[in-house]
Amino acid sequence: MKTFKSYADVPEAPLADVPSSEEKTSGWRSNRPVVDLKNCTKCYLCWKYCPDVAIAINGEGWPEVKYDYCKGCGICAEECARDCIVMEKEV
Amino acid sequence: MMMTKVVMTGNYAQSYAAKLARAQVVAAYPITPQTSIVEKIAEFVAKGQFDTQYIKVESEHSAMQACISEAALGSRTYTATSSQGLLLMHELLFWAAGQRAPVVMGVVNRAVAPPWTIWTDHTDSMAQRDTGWIQYYCESNQEVLDTVLQAYHVAESTDVLLPAMVMEDAFFLSHTVEAVDVPPQEKVDGFIPPKRSPWILELGKEKKLGSFMMPDVYMEFRYNVARGMMAARKRVLEADEEFERRFGRNHGGLLPEYKCDDADVVLMTIGTASCTAREVIDEMRREGKKVGLARMRVFRPFPQDEVQRLASHVRALGVLDRSWGFGFSGPLYTEVAGAAYQGRHKPLMKDYVTGIGGRDITPPVLRGIFTDLLGLKEGAQETDWVGLRRPEKEVLRNA
Numbered sequence: 001m002k003t004f005k006s007y008a009d010v011p012e013a014p015l016a017d018v019p020s021s022e023e024k025t026s027g028w029r030s031n032r033p034v035v036d037l038k039n040c041t042k043c044y045l046c047w048k049y050c051p052d053v054a055i056a057i058n059g060e061g062w063p064e065v066k067y068d069y070c071k072g073c074g075i076c077a078e079e080c081a082r083d084c085i086v087m088e089k090e091v
Numbered sequence: 092m093m094m095t096k097v098v099m100t101g102n103y104a105q106s107y108a109a110k111l112a113r114a115q116v117v118a119a120y121p122i123t124p125q126t127s128i129v130e131k132i133a134e135f136v137a138k139g140q141f142d143t144q145y146i147k148v149e150s151e152h153s154a155m156q157a158c159i160s161e162a163a164l165g166s167r168t169y170t171a172t173s174s175q176g177l178l179l180m181h182e183l184l185f186w187a188a189g190q191r192a193p194v195v196m197g198v199v200n201r202a203v204a205p206p207w208t209i210w211t212d213h214t215d216s217m218a219q220r221d222t223g224w225i226q227y228y229c230e231s232n233q234e235v236l237d238t239v240l241q242a243y244h245v246a247e248s249t250d251v252l253l254p255a256m257v258m259e260d261a262f263f264l265s266h267t268v269e270a271v272d273v274p275p276q277e278k279v280d281g282f283i284p285p286k287r288s289p290w291i292l293e294l295g296k297e298k299k300l301g302s303f304m305m306p307d308v309y310m311e312f313r314y315n316v317a318r319g320m321m322a323a324r325k326r327v328l329e330a331d332e333e334f335e336r337r338f339g340r341n342h343g344g345l346l347p348e349y350k351c352d353d354a355d356v357v358l359m360t361i362g363t364a365s366c367t368a369r370e371v372i373d374e375m376r377r378e379g380k381k382v383g384l385a386r387m388r389v390f391r392p393f394p395q396d397e398v399q400r401l402a403s404h405v406r407a408l409g410v411l412d413r414s415w416g417f418g419f420s421g422p423l424y425t426e427v428a429g430a431a432y433q434g435r436h437k438p439l440m441k442d443y444v445t446g447i448g449g450r451d452i453t454p455p456v457l458r459g460i461f462t463d464l465l466g467l468k469e470g471a472q473e474t475d476w477v478g479l480r481r482p483e484k485e486v487l488r489n490a
Binding site: 015018 | 189190191252289290294297298299300301302304307308311312314315317
């Protein structure tokens with residue numbers, strides 16, 4: 001990480017070289033969504049409602065949680081019409 | 092020099108200026124009395140006279156965001172608003188300044204609800220004092236057009252990189268026509284050539300704008316905004332001088348004065364009340380009264396040196412506030428008194444609050460203020476709401 005000795009070293013605009021994809025937020029999570037695809041109909045409600053783009057659709061069209069970014073808010077579990085997602089305590 | 096005079100409103104002066112500045116993006120959302128600015132721009136675009144990305148947005152909040160995002164890609168941007176619209180933008184005004192986006196915005200000063208009103212006062216823009224925007228106040232339609240051009244000149248200076256708002260009083264300028272000289276396009280192009288911002292986002296380079304900052308560096312970012320605003324003081328003066336060299340007229344820099352050199356008392360005004368005040372000063376000068384006027388053309392950056400210089404040689408300094416800071420004083424008075432306090436000589440001062448919500452500031456009103464100032468004594472009351480309808484008992488006590 002860069003260190004700044006004076007205001008003169010600070011870039012003019014708050015513009016970071018590191019994109020936000022480099023900022024992993026899995027440590028924020030106390031509950032993790034666990035998906036059971038048995039009853040999944042690929043309706044993608046979970047994908048649509050995830051406020052952090054932390055649900056991806058894999059090559060076969062199944063939803064997949066990106067655990068590096070998921071903060072464990074539980075919205076996907078709440079919205080899933082077939083109750084395929086349960087929130088489990090992180091250990 | 093080829094001159095074209097067009098009879099136009101202050102609002103159209105904004106539209107013409109945005110077109111002359113070749114703003115690449117215009118974000119448009121209607122609000123009385125601003126609407127005719129963006130309507131005229133829409134007309135320019137429809138007729139093929141103005142090549143710009145005209146974005147119709149769903150709110151003023153979005154209008155400002157559109158400008159900030161486009162500025163981040165290096166575009167020259169323009170938008171305009173009024174009153175409630177400006178208040179809705181408030182959060183994003185900080186974003187524009189903090190992100191060093193040199194957006195230029197027309198603001199038609201309209202009083203704030205409730206009660207609903209559309210007439211002028213300065214509450215809307217005074218409430219934006221600390222957002223980091225350069226703030227110009229105009230007194231004629233010509234000044235509106237010229238100042239929008241000057242605003243780009245200042246805002247895009249690499250040592251400034253801050254947004255600027257150009258104010259005009261609702262209806263007194265926004266909907267009143269005057270002959271305005273529209274400078275030729277090639278001369279405007281010479282005055283404000285397109286500039287490349289030093290930090291814009293570019294395709295193929297991963298960056299993140301508006302990043303999260305920890306306490307070890309946030310303070311330095313804010314200090315850099317302060318430095319940009321300090322640099323703007325010099326740039327405003329330079330832009331006005333450069334404008335005069337190229338176009339043959341200036342607008343008096345930060346704090347234009349009228350008959351102040353030998354004045355006993357001076358009144359400080361903002362906006363269109365200044366024109367009326369000059370008429371009254373001429374009358375009173377013929378009667379041998381030494382009165383003068385200083386017009387706050389630029390409120391941010393604040394003309395601290397100019398105010399102190401003025402305060403050093405007048406007996407009394409009156410401030411006309413067309414808005415009110417609940418709980419203390421008018422915002423202009425606070426600032427002027429603060430600057431004067433740091434000077435060597437402190438004149439007697441008084442805050443005259445008037446013209447609120449579009450109430451006329453007529454020659455008799457101003458004559459009354461000057462007469463009061465001429466007779467001002469140590470220990471006199473510091474504030475008066477001039478023209479306020481009061482209970483009869485109170486009128487007698489004040490008299």
